Amino acid sequence: MKLPFEPAFLQYLIVIVTALAASTAVGLKRGWRGELMAFVPIVAIWALLGATKERLVGSMNVAYRSLRFFLACGSQANTGSCVQSSGLANAMLVDPSNPEQVRLLVLAVFICAVALIFVLVFRFGRRPSSIWQRLLGALLGVANGFTLSYLMLPLLSYREQITLPVASASAEGDLSLIGPSLPSSLSVPSVTVGAVFLVLFVPFVIVAVRLMRPIEFPVKYYGQDR
Amino acid sequence: MGPLEVIWAILVGVFAVVGIVRGYPKELGVTTTIMAALLLLTRGGESLLYLLDTYLARSSQSSVIFEGQYGPLIQSSFYILVLVAAVVISYHGETLAFAGTPPRGPVGIVLNLTSGLINGYLISGSIWHYLHVFDYPIQILGLFRPPLTDLAQNFLVPLLPLPMLEPYLLFLVPFMIVMRVAR
Numbered sequence: 096m097k098l099p100f101e102p103a104f105l106q107y108l109i110v111i112v113t114a115l116a117a118s119t120a121v122g123l124k125r126g127w128r129g130e131l132m133a134f135v136p137i138v139a140i141w142a143l144l145g146a147t148k149e150r151l152v153g154s155m156n157v158a159y160r161s162l163r164f165f166l167a168c169g170s171q172a173n174t175g176s177c178v179q180s181s182g183l184a185n186a187m188l189v190d191p192s193n194p195e196q197v198r199l200l201v202l203a204v205f206i207c208a209v210a211l212i213f214v215l216v217f218r219f220g221r222r223p224s225s226i227w228q229r230l231l232g233a234l235l236g237v238a239n240g241f242t243l244s245y246l247m248l249p250l251l252s253y254r255e256q257i258t259l260p261v262a263s264a265s266a267e268g269d270l271s272l273i274g275p276s277l278p279s280s281l282s283v284p285s286v287t288v289g290a291v292f293l294v295l296f297v298p299f300v301i302v303a304v305r306l307m308r309p310i311e312f313p314v315k316y317y318g319q320d321r
Numbered sequence: 322m323g324p325l326e327v328i329w330a331i332l333v334g335v336f337a338v339v340g341i342v343r344g345y346p347k348e349l350g351v352t353t354t355i356m357a358a359l360l361l362l363t364r365g366g367e368s369l370l371y372l373l374d375t376y377l378a379r380s381s382q383s384s385v386i387f388e389g390q391y392g393p394l395i396q397s398s399f400y401i402l403v404l405v406a407a408v409v410i411s412y413h414g415e416t417l418a419f420a421g422t423p424p425r426g427p428v429g430i431v432l433n434l435t436s437g438l439i440n441g442y443l444i445s446g447s448i449w450h451y452l453h454v455f456d457y458p459i460q461i462l463g464l465f466r467p468p469l470t471d472l473a474q475n476f477l478v479p480l481l482p483l484p485m486l487e488p489y490l491l492f493l494v495p496f497m498i499v500m501r502v503a504r
Contacts, residue, residue: 226428289489292485292486293486293492299435304500306423306428307346307419307424310421310422
């Protein structure tokens with residue numbers, strides 16, 4: 096039996112959950128100001144990458160050729176013949192005519208930039224002064240996480256069908272033994288909504304537990320009677 | 322009996338009020354128990370029913386639970402009763418309650434309300450789910466008359482907790498226990 100997962104569903108899920116978790120964590124730790132500090136550069140970089148991806152591919156290929164030239168011909172006296180013989184003039188890391196390769200490069204640069212921004216905000220951002228700023232930051236973080244996923248998902252270029260281990264169960268009968276509530280097929284929206292619930296529920300529990308005050312014992316336990 | 326979503330909403334509301342009154346440290350303990358019960362039911366509920374059916378079949382010479390006229394009603398009742406029993410046990414006493422008191426002021430109220438709503442959603446949503454998968458066997462008792470309303474069919478049934486959370490219960494239960502123990 097094959098579960099009817101949407102193509103690349105798992106990648107989509109991973110992107111959404113990771114973006115939501117990272118963004119909410121930044122929001123909780125650095126408040127709404129930190130969230131803004133992270134989000135504005137992210138949108139700016141996304142727009143910049145969209146406008147200059149041809150130049151980015153060109154720069155990447157120039158850097159690649161330079162590195163190969165240094166490694167292959169750096170120690171040679173006649174560099175001209177070395178370049179000719181090794182085919183360095185036409186060497187490319189990313190083929191500009193291949194949209195999949197260009198998209199992958201843009202995605203890699205975007206992820207690195209987002210990770211760097213999150214780390215910088217986490218490291219150098221100021222602590223929020225009140226719990227309300229934290230909660231507002233977390234709320235903004237959830238919204239920003241969704242926006243971040245929205246920006247990143249179109250960059251994913253996967254097309255292949257994923258077969259999960261569950262799908263290798265020999266028959267529907269086997270699945271029904273696991274529990275009657277498990278449907279014969281897991282629908283993508285259910286699992287995705289479940290993941291969203293998880294992403295909201297886990298930080299809620301963590302925050303709630305952190306905010307608990309210790310139990311105050313009556314004075315008589317610690318009074319003169321002891 | 323009115324539409325199911327009305328009863329569902331009333332139940333969620335009642336649990337929200339209970340959450341505000343009891344405080345979220347106790348409510349989180351209830352959440353842990355409910356999740357553990359749901360994990361038990363989804364992983365071993367059918368096996369338990371098979372065991373029970375085998376035992377009963379010795380005296381009646383045929384399957385009562387899976388093939389009888391009232392099979393869906395018995396199965397549905399089994400799951401619902403186990404869940405309700407777990408809920409009663411978790412609300413009675415403070416066995417898994419988190420140690421501590423809620424913060425004062427609106428933050429505490431919001432947290433209490435949210436945890437009550439979560440418990441209400443889990444409990445009443447799971448009961449609804451067990452009615453739904455067995456095609457509402459309470460029809461036999463005259464307690465419900467299909468079809469569901471459009472609102473319930475299109476928006477509420479797809480958002481029932483069990484199908485959504487089932488893949489994550491194995492993570493959620495240990496997570497709640499860790500949060501309870503290692504604060």
